[in-house]
Amino acid sequence: MANDGAAGGSARLSETSFIAEIALWNGPLNLVTGSLLRQLNRILADLARRDDLRCVILHGGESRAFCAGSDIKEFASVRHEASERKILVEDMVLRNLARLPMPTIAAIDGPALGGGLELALCCDLRVLKAGVAIGLPECHLGGLAGSGAVRLTRLVGPARAKQMLFTGATISSETALAWGVVNAVASDGSALEAARRLAGEIAERGPISNRLAKDLVDRAGDLPLDAGLMQANVAQQRIFDSDDLHEGAAAFFGKRAPVFAGR
Known part of the structure; x- marks a missing residue:
């Protein structure tokens, strides 16, 4: 989570052969805002209908964070209508990402925190750059990573999920790999480069x-x-x-x- 970033936000789609890439685009921290979610959802709806694509990569574009989670400045304005204006919208987008029919990879070259990690957890595979920390820090603000709690538990089990949720502490790339939160750590080069190699390998298969x-x-x-x-x-x-x-x-x-x- 963080409290600075662009007022709007979007996501950008590019394609190479059988592989599509979605770049998040919302300031240096890629904050999750309504406009970013709407644009991302439009892209996901298009990709879900595509029979020709064999892999999709989600990454943080040119921002220094993969995604630092929700824009805290939005909280007050949605307080009494959070379900309609935020919670259910985010849930829809996360479900649509998880339900894409082709394999998906999150390439994490910068911090993935809160809603950012929740996005990554909706992908089939995650590649993390060495030295980058990830976590669900919502409890520091009295908040909750709802979908993250469910999806993380399925990956790492209840004890480790509760540790991350109760403390809000980030975990290192080494711990993330050991616990199974990520599939690979890119120690040489970027996570995006490693994800592209993995996507290329996947695209060659049936x-x-x-x-x-x-x-x-x-x-x-x-x-x-x-x-x-x-x-x-x-x-x-x-x-x-x-x-x-x-x-x-x-x-x-x-x-x-x-x-x-x-x-």
Whole structure:
């Protein structure tokens, strides 16, 4: 969280081949404001309909923070209408980010605090630059990271999640990796560079396979085992019906790289 930044805020979309990048754009701290959320949500709605994209990277653009959370100056104006004007809007955007059908990566080159870490937790994978701290410091202001509490617990378990939430302390990149909050720490170069390499690797794999894998993993925590396994059988049939699987098999026997079409 922080109390300075641009009055508006937006998000910017760029694409290279099968990979899209969303750059947050709201002053040096990339504060979460209504205008930033609205622009981000429009981008997410467009990406959700895209069958050609194989990976999406979310990053902090040219700002010094990935995202430092909510703009504290907005709190007084939404006090008695927080659900309608802030809480439910943020929840919608976070859900839409988490529900993108293709793999997503958060590239964290600067602090990800409060709502910023909540954004990153909605991505499938997180790459953190060495030496950058992350955390949920809302309790310092008497606040609460609502969605962050739920998503963080699923990653690190209740004890570590409670420690971060109760103290509001940030954790180091080394601790974040050890606890499983992030998937990788970029010690050489930026997290964005590392995320782009990872996205390139993902984009070379079967796009139908990756989308179905994401769906199965996301469902796994909510479904009984038998129901999850039934969903897996349905997904497997879709794979065997696809052209991509048979292209992959032909490429294996032909000792060449497969050319997946997403069909």
